[in-house]
Every structure is written in C-alpha cells, then in structure tokens.
Amino acid sequence: xxxxxxxxxxxxxxxxxxxxxxxxxxxxxxxxxxxxxxxxxxxxxxxxxxxxxxxxxxxxxxxxxxxxxxxxxxxxxxxxxxxxxxxxxxxxxxxxxxxxxxxxxxxxxxxxxxxxxxxxxxxxxxxxxxxxxxxxxxxxxxxxxxxxxxxxxxxxxxxxxxxxxxxxxxxx
Amino acid sequence: xxxxxxxxxxxxxxxxxxxxxxxxxxxxxxxxxxxxxxxxxxxxxxxxxxxxxxxxxxxxxxxxxxxxxxxxxxxxxxxxxxxxxxxxxxxxxxxxxxxxxxxxxxxxxxxxxxxxxxxxxxxxxxxxxxxxxxxxxxxxxxxxxxxxxxxxxxxxxxxxxxxxxxxxxxxxxxxxx
Numbered sequence: 001x002x003x004x005x006x007x008x009x010x011x012x013x014x015x016x017x018x019x020x021x022x023x024x025x026x027x028x029x030x031x032x033x034x035x036x037x038x039x040x041x042x043x044x045x046x047x048x049x050x051x052x053x054x055x056x057x058x059x060x061x062x063x064x065x066x067x068x069x070x071x072x073x074x075x076x077x078x079x080x081x082x083x084x085x086x087x088x089x090x091x092x093x094x095x096x097x098x099x100x101x102x103x104x105x106x107x108x109x110x111x112x113x114x115x116x117x118x119x120x121x122x123x124x125x126x127x128x129x130x131x132x133x134x135x136x137x138x139x140x141x142x143x144x145x146x147x148x149x150x151x152x153x154x155x156x157x158x159x160x161x162x163x164x165x166x167x168x169x170x171x172x
Numbered sequence: 173x174x175x176x177x178x179x180x181x182x183x184x185x186x187x188x189x190x191x192x193x194x195x196x197x198x199x200x201x202x203x204x205x206x207x208x209x210x211x212x213x214x215x216x217x218x219x220x221x222x223x224x225x226x227x228x229x230x231x232x233x234x235x236x237x238x239x240x241x242x243x244x245x246x247x248x249x250x251x252x253x254x255x256x257x258x259x260x261x262x263x264x265x266x267x268x269x270x271x272x273x274x275x276x277x278x279x280x281x282x283x284x285x286x287x288x289x290x291x292x293x294x295x296x297x298x299x300x301x302x303x304x305x306x307x308x309x310x311x312x313x314x315x316x317x318x319x320x321x322x323x324x325x326x327x328x329x330x331x332x333x334x335x336x337x338x339x340x341x342x343x344x345x346x347x348x349x
Binding site: 026027028029030031032033038051052053054055056060061062063072073074075076077078079080081082083084113114136137167168170171 | 191192193194195196200201204245257258259260261263283284285286287288289291292293294295296297324326327345346347349
C-alpha cells in the first residue's frame with residue numbers, strides 16, 4: 001500500500017514538473033467567465049428530520065447568462081455525518097435590476113450516505129433564487145427549490161443561501 | 173438509449189468549453205497579474221478514534237490572495253484504520269511565512285463536512301486547525317509536516333492529527349476583475 005502511494009505521489013509530481021513550459025504568446029490567451037459559489041442549504045430528509053449541507057459549486061458561462069458547472073455538498077447538521085451530494089448543473093443567471101439578479105437552475109447528480117433513505121441515490125433538484133450584487137464581483141443569493149431522489153424516498157422543498165464571486169478562467 | 177443520452181450530454185458539455193471562450197482584449201492583457209498557488213498531497217493520521225489510529229490520504233489546494241495569505245480547499249478519504257468510506261472536504265484560510273530561504277512556517281484553519289466509515293461525526297460539521305513547516309528541497313517542491321486538531325462539534329469525534337507529504341508551488345495568471 002505504502003509503495004503504491006509513494007509511486008502515485010512521484011508520478012503526480014513528475015507530471016507537474018514535466019508539464020512546465022514557457023508561456024506562449026499572451027495574445028493567444030482566452031478567457032471564460034466563471035463563478036465560484038459557497039452555499040448552505042437545508043431540506044427535510046424525512047417528515048421528521050431536517051438536514052443542512054455545506055458545499056461549493058463552479059459555474060462556467062457559455063454566454064453572458066447561460067451556464068453549466070459542477071457542485072458538491074456534505075452534511076453539517078442533523079445526524080447524517082457522511083451524507084454527500086455531487087453532480088452537474090445547468091442554469092440561467094439573469095439581471096432584474098442593476099444590482100439585483102435571479103438564477104434558475106437544474107442540478108442533477110448523486111447523493112446519499114449516513115444511512116439516509118436515498119435509494120439508488122439519483123438526485124434532481126431545480127431551484128430559483130434572488131441575488132444581490134455587491135463589491136463589484138460578489139453576489140449573495142437566497143434560493144428555494146425542490147429536491148427529489150428519483151429512486152429513493154427523499155422528496156422535499158429546499159432553501160439555500162449562497163455567496164459567489166466572479167472570475168475569469170484563462171486558457172490557451 | 174441511456175448511452176446515447178450520455179454521449180449527447182458529454183458532447184454538449186465539451187462544446188460549452190469552447191463556446192464560452194473569448195480572446196483577451198488589450199485592456200485584459202495589460203491587467204494580467206500573477207498569483208501563487210500551492211498543491212499538497214498529504215497523508216494524515218488521526219490519533220484518537222475509538223478504534224485506534226486512522227489514516228486519510230488527500231489533497232490541499234492553496235490559492236494566495238496576498239503574498240503570505242491564502243484560501244485553501246481540502247479533500248481527504250480514509251485509507252487505513254478500518255474506516256473505509258470515511259471522507260472529509262473543507263475550505264479555509266491559511267498563512268505561510270518564510271523562516272529561512274528554504275524553510276517556511278505554515279498554518280491553516282478549515283471548516284467542512286465529513287463522516288462515514290462508522291466514525292462518530294454527528295451531523296458532519298468539521299473544524300480543523302493545523303500548523304507546521306514546509307521545507308523546499310527542490311525549486312518549488314516542498315516537504316510538508318504539520319500537526320493540528322480536528323473536531324466534529326455535532327459529534328463526539330475529536331482528535332489530534334499529524335500530516336506529512338509533498339507540495340508543489342507555482343504561479344498562475346489571472347484577471348483581477
């Protein structure tokens with residue numbers, strides 16, 4: 001086991017060193033709008049049990065408003081330590097007023113753990129949110145939605161609060 | 173049919189990688205800046221679980237917002253100690269200061285979510301602090317050794333920790349807006 005770990009570490013680091021190369025011409029650089037979000041959300045895992053999750057997501061914009069990305073969450077309250085959600089999402093982030101945004105999103109993924117009644121674990125979670133932009137590139141957003149485990153026994157309204165920051169991903 | 177959906181979904185996702193990109197403007201090029209990032213591959217020991225020492229293996233990614241302060245992301249999974257399935261992911265802030273040319277002091281605090289593998293982690297909320305040394309034995313490649321403490325406030329698991337591993341530091345370009 002230790003030998004495998006050692007070999008893995010050596011392999012990873014050798015690739016980091018080998019991959020280094022001088023920067024090509026800067027004018028070839030391209031930028032893509034991204035948004036990094038930290039979120040707390042809660043919902044009912046059964047009629048008598050509430051769960052709160054903490055996680056992050058990254059939006060990659062394909063134009064000014066439409067995006068896709070990935071998200072991951074883990075339980076932070078309740079009694080389901082080890083309960084996780086992860087998946088991909090697609091949505092639309094629009095502007096209602098100069099500093100007011102709205103966000104419509106569909107999350108599709110997998111979740112479970114912590115002995116929850118997740119069945120096969122397939123999740124669908126549409127949400128809609130209202131956000132406020134501040135300090136140029138930050139956005140705070142309150143969201144409501146509905147989570148449904150397609151082949152499990154969890155179905156509940158969701159509520160989430162998140163804070164996001166915009167950044168440009170640079171690629172050649 | 174399911175395979176077809178997966179292929180179509182994959183093609184859509186790959187196409188969006190290209191669709192959203194645009195060339196940098198002259199303003200962008202004049203505003204390009206560099207920042208430090210650091211990637212750590214670590215083996216971490218938990219000394220006080222109810223079944224003896226447990227070990228996790230994982231990764232830290234540090235993105236510097238000043239010369240010495242960074243935002244960090246951590247993800248670990250159990251590899252030893254009869255705790256298969258345990259995992260933890262966390263975000264936090266850290267500080268890294270040089271002591272000598274090659275030796276650095278490093279400390280970080282993390283908040284996250286973890287559990288599984290039968291560990292008594294309650295609702296899963298985790299708080300971790302750690303501090304230690306990084307020694308640069310090759311240009312931009314470091315050996316890390318840190319000690320700290322992990323606590324699950326909604327569970328009963330709390331333990332001193334020790335981690336060690338290698339880290340790699342480089343600079344990436346970014347736009348400050």
